[in-house]
Amino acid sequence: xxxxxxxxxYVDGGVFMHxxxxxxxxxxxxxIKQYLNLNFNFTVNTKFFSKVKTLVKDNRVQEAYHHCLxxxxxxxxxxxxxxxxxxxxxxxxxxxxxxxxxxxxxxIQAGTNYVSMSANVATLLGLLGTIQGLIQSFTSLAGASAxxxxxxxxxxxxxxxxxxxxxxxVAIPCIMIYTWLINKEDSxxxxxxxxxxxITHLVVFRPSMExxxxxxxxxxxxxxxxx
Numbered sequence: 094x095x096x097x098x099x100x101x102x103y104v105d106g107g108v109f110m111h112x113x114x115x116x117x118x119x120x121x122x123x124x125i126k127q128y129l130n131l132n133f134n135f136t137v138n139t140k141f142f143s144k145v146k147t148l149v150k151d152n153r154v155q156e157a158y159h160h161c162l163x164x165x166x167x168x169x170x171x172x173x174x175x176x177x178x179x180x181x182x183x184x185x186x187x188x189x190x191x192x193x194x195x196x197x198x199x200x201i202q203a204g205t206n207y208v209s210m211s212a213n214v215a216t217l218l219g220l221l222g223t224i225q226g227l228i229q230s231f232t233s234l235a236g237a238s239a240x241x242x243x244x245x246x247x248x249x250x251x252x253x254x255x256x257x258x259x260x261x262x263v264a265i266p267c268i269m270i271y272t273w274l275i276n277k278e279d280s281x282x283x284x285x286x287x288x289x290x291x292i293t294h295l296v297v298f299r300p301s302m303e304x305x306x307x308x309x310x311x312x313x314x315x316x317x318x319x320x
Contacts, residue, residue, distance in 0.1 A: 105248070106255030109222030113215050113256065117263040120211035124270055127204035131277050135201055137168060137284045145172060146288075149295045154179055167197040168285050172292050179296045186296060190289055201281065205274045212267035219260020226253030 103110050141164065148157035154176055161173040171193040178189045230249025 102255055103259075105251045106259060107222055107226060107252045109218050109225065109256045110259055113218045113222075113259045113263055116211050116215045116218065120208055120215075120263065120267050123204045123207045123211070124274075127208070127274055130204070131201070131274070131281065135167065135281050137281070137288060138164075138166060141166070142168070142172070142288050145169075146291060146295065149176070149292060154296075167200055168288060171197065171285070171289055175289070175292050175296055183293075183297050186293055190293065194285070194289075197285075201278055205271065205278065208267050208271040208274060212264040212271065215260045215263035215267065217260075219257045219264075222256025222260070223253040226250065226256065 103114075145157050145160055148154070148160060158173055158176040161169040161176065171190050174189040174193045175186050178185050226249045229252065230246050
């Protein structure tokens with residue numbers, strides 16, 4: 094299969110083709126990293142958190158709390174905050190969980206916005222390349238013969254169209270992947286909400302439950318994400 098036309102297409106597009114290609118590489122790296130994060134670092138471990146719920150139901154709150162501290166999963170930090178404040182009432186529990194959730198969100202959404210940005214930048218670079226190609230065409234027409242004008246105009250339009258085309262080729266997949274990542278994040282966050290609501294319900298409606306923060310050996314310190 095002869096792919097020489099690809100090289101010709103790229104070379105004829107001019108300098109902005111290099112920038113668009115760089116954006117596509119950047120977007121690819123971000124997508125791969127975000128995909129791996131969402132599927133391996135942030136997906137709810139059903140077995141792990143089922144054990145936490147079981148421990149809470151059995152009124153073994155301190156054990157559940159320490160169990161949460163054994164993992165770097167971001168949801169475990171939220172549950173640990175709930176258990177740590179289990180004797181302070183619904184408002185304090187909700188406040189503590191919300192604070193931890195707000196800390197988790199930037200980690201979950203860290204790369205997704207860059208995918209959207211890449212789509213916009215690729216489109217704009219394509220447009221900029223188009224403008225450059227047209228400017229070069231019309232600038233070069235001055236003083237050229239009729240035959241040369243046709244050749245110059247054709248080359249300039251080729252540059253203009255090629256950058257537009259490559260920009261769209263990069264932008265369209267980025268937009269599609271961005272939408273998929275957003276939906277994946279929403280699915281993960283909904284699952285987080287389910288687990289958080291279950292644990293909060295168990296804690297609030299078990300007033301005789303043992304406490305965590307009254308034990309001087311317990312501190313609200315967690316392992317950082319990814320460690």
